[in-house]
Amino acid sequence: MNAEQFFNQKSILDLSFFNFKNAITAAYFANQDFEILRTNDNFRAFFPLLGNVSNVSMFDVLEQLGLPGVQIDTYKSELLENGSVLLPKVEISANGEDRIYSLLSTFTQDADFTYLNGIQGQFVDRTAEWSLRKEREELLEQKLRDRELIEAKSRELQNLATRLAKYLSPQIYKSIFSESEDTSHVHRRKTLNIFFSDIVQFTDLSDTLEPERLADVVNSYLSEMTNIALECGGTIDKFIGDAIMVFFGDPETEGEAEDALRCVEMAVRMQERVAQLQSKWRKKGVTNGLKVRMGIATGFCTVGNFGSDQRLDYTVLGSPVNLASRLQSVAEPNKIVMDENTFNLVETVVSADLAGEFQPRGFARPVRYYELKTLAQEARHEVQKQLSHVGKHVEVMLYDSGDIRGAIEELREIQNKFEALLAKNEKDASPP
The missing domain is CATH 3.30.450.20 (PAS domain)
Known part of the structure; x- marks a missing residue:
């Protein structure tokens, strides 16, 4: 039952x-x-x-x-x-x-x-639970979209910064992007070395060359000069057609004498590089080659951002700027001239002749200027090493064909060091 x-x-x-x-x-x-x-x-x-x-x-x-x-x-x-x-x-x-x-x-x-x-x-x-889950998924999707948007904007900003860097000297670019506060209205009074250069009879050259060839020649010239200016620590102020304005002493300085020496060394290296590139430019139609004249002046300048609310230019103002431009105009082709202030700072390492004096417009007294002959080799800075040897790796950096022989010699020395090290390791590894 x-x-x-x-x-x-x-x-x-x-x-x-x-x-x-x-x-x-x-x-x-x-x-x-x-x-x-x-x-x-x-x-x-x-x-x-x-x-x-x-x-x-x-x-x-x-x-x-x-x-x-x-x-x-x-x-x-x-x-x-x-x-x-x-x-x-x-x-x-x-x-x-x-x-x-x-x-x-x-x-x-x-x-x-x-x-x-x-x-x-x-x-x-489970309506509330699924609603929360849906909100969470939507938030995650939105987060992913936001991340993708941020990454896209970051890439745009990086591309913009890369393009902007081409229009600014590295020192100025670094100064602008490292400052957290707006310093656009900050100006300083400093001793600077001002450099001007231009190509002799450039107008005639621009009238005879085809636009493409002219652009090729000018761009190659400015690129070579820019590399040297940056290697020597100069701040590129501007390009005015074929003319170049560079200054030393801001935003970074090594001291008045060192800044002046680097400015002079830059001018010497530029003239040397121009001489090396003459055959290249002749092949591009510059029959008589390029002749460049350069002027350097030293003195107190006001440096900072100048311009309007819409556009600012980080530059220098003062009589040394005008003087450097005038010195460049009185220099002989392929020569470097400097004012007396610059000469006094570097006279122990240069050979220079008093070239004369003149009274530029706006100056109360005549200005004496010197033509640079030579720069002592021991005073020149080793801006770039030909070879970089770290551990078992060797990196070769050649800036012109004149470095090749020296690079080969240094490679041989590194090879000998590696062979000696290999022999020692084999000896240590062999049984007694």
Whole structure:
């Protein structure tokens, strides 16, 4: 005799479903034929459109709730095959709004009360959870979009900075981008060395050469001069056609004497490089080659940003600027002249002749100037090494063909060092 014979079936069903009556989920109990026998109050509250669902097939209920056929088939097949099923995302339109539920159902077994054998299930309202998850995904997507946008803007800024760097001297570029505050209205009074150069009879050259050839010649000339100016530590102020203005002593200075020496050395190296490139330029149509004259003046200048609210130019103002320009104009082709202030700073390392004196417009007294003859070799700076030897690596940097022989000799020395080191290692590794 089974225990179920002593108890009322309805009472047992009500008792077994007691814990689900006040559950926060929408609970149901169906028999093994998927006919719903019990639902709790929340089931009717969640899905008022269903009304009384007693003795109704669970498949009809799911279809009425709007579940797609694929989910209904999954619900049935997994229950029959596995004894339980979880539909993690069930989208249902209830009470005039779209909500998201998960449906968990399982077969129940009871040896004493066979009428408790059936299907127990719950709809869990997860709308808030899925809403938060969606917000999180949207935030992550927005973060990715923001990151991509930031990276794109960073690349644009980098490209802009790279292009901008071509228009500014490295020292000025560094000064502008390293300052956190606006210093556009800060000006300083400093002793500077001002350098001017231009190509003799450039107007005639520009009238005889084709535009493309002229641009090629001028750009190659300015590029070579720029490299030398930067190697010597000069600040390139501007290019005025074929003319170049460079100054020393700002924004970085090595001291008045050292700045003057570097300025003179730069001029000497420029003239040497011009002489080396004459054959190249002749092949480009410059029949008589390029002749360059240079002037250097030293004195107090005002340096800083000058211009309008729309455009500023970091430059220098003062009588030494005018004097350097005038000295350049009185220099002979392929010569370097300097004022007396510059000569006094470098006279121990240069050979120079007094070339004369003249009174530039705006000056109260005549100005004496000197023509540079030679610069002592020991006074010249080793701006670039030909070879860089670090560990087992050798980097070769040649700036003109005149460096090749010296580079070969240094490579031989490095080879001898490596061979000696190899022999020592082999000796140390050999057994005693």
